[in-house]
Amino acid sequence: MTTDAHLQPKLIPERLAMSWRNTMQRYGALSIGLHWLMLLLLIAVYATIELRGQFPKGSDARELMKTWHFMLGLSVFALVWIRLVAHMTDSAPRIEPEPPRWQALIGKAMHGALYALMIGMPLLGWVLLSAEGKPIPFFGLHLPALVAESKTLADSVKEIHETGGNVGYFLIGLHAAAALFHHYVTRDNTLLRMLPKWR
Numbered sequence: 001m002t003t004d005a006h007l008q009p010k011l012i013p014e015r016l017a018m019s020w021r022n023t024m025q026r027y028g029a030l031s032i033g034l035h036w037l038m039l040l041l042l043i044a045v046y047a048t049i050e051l052r053g054q055f056p057k058g059s060d061a062r063e064l065m066k067t068w069h070f071m072l073g074l075s076v077f078a079l080v081w082i083r084l085v086a087h088m089t090d091s092a093p094r095i096e097p098e099p100p101r102w103q104a105l106i107g108k109a110m111h112g113a114l115y116a117l118m119i120g121m122p123l124l125g126w127v128l129l130s131a132e133g134k135p136i137p138f139f140g141l142h143l144p145a146l147v148a149e150s151k152t153l154a155d156s157v158k159e160i161h162e163t164g165g166n167v168g169y170f171l172i173g174l175h176a177a178a179a180l181f182h183h184y185v186t187r188d189n190t191l192l193r194m195l196p197k198w199r
Contacts, residue, residue, distance in 0.1 A: 025193070026093050034083045076121075077119065130148075131153040
């Protein structure tokens with residue numbers, strides 16, 4: 001009894017620490033938390049830019065929506081690097097039953113495209129504000145300009161940024177559809193690996 005009571009305080013922190021890392025069956029709390037936080041941020045990024053159009057040009061509300069769009073986009077840019085490090089330093093849980101090779105390749109390509117979106121779009125927004133000669137707000141901070149002011153560059157980057165935003169709708173929607181397909185059609189554990197443990 002004395003030995004067990006002496007060991008118990010050491011075992012509890014170990015179990016808690018392990019829950020943050022991935023296992024062979026499911027993602028850990030860190031990966032799950034980052035995944036769903038990134039989703040919420042992306043929803044907010046798109047919502048603010050769509051809501052901007054509901055307000056007259058030059059109005060305070062419209063400018064507020066734009067400011068939040070920029071800040072939330074830069075938050076995605078900051079968090080994506082943490083997620084990449086977590087992904088590279090931990091092994092992904094197995095999909096069971098194992099999908100065909102072509103599905104696995106498409107899945108990797110989709111994840112690569114989503115990472116490119118989460119890195120590239122905020123960077124383009126940062127370059128756009130820089131080229132327009134506008135401040136780059138980030139929750140009370142003003143980030144440095146990445147390029148010199150240039151209307152020509154600003155127009156080009158704005159067009160690319162808007163096109164990327166439309167592509168992002170497609171990628172996020174396809175990612176969600178694929179997760180539901182795996183869950184309800186192929187009935188593997190693709191989605192279950194990323195749900196909180198209580199599920």
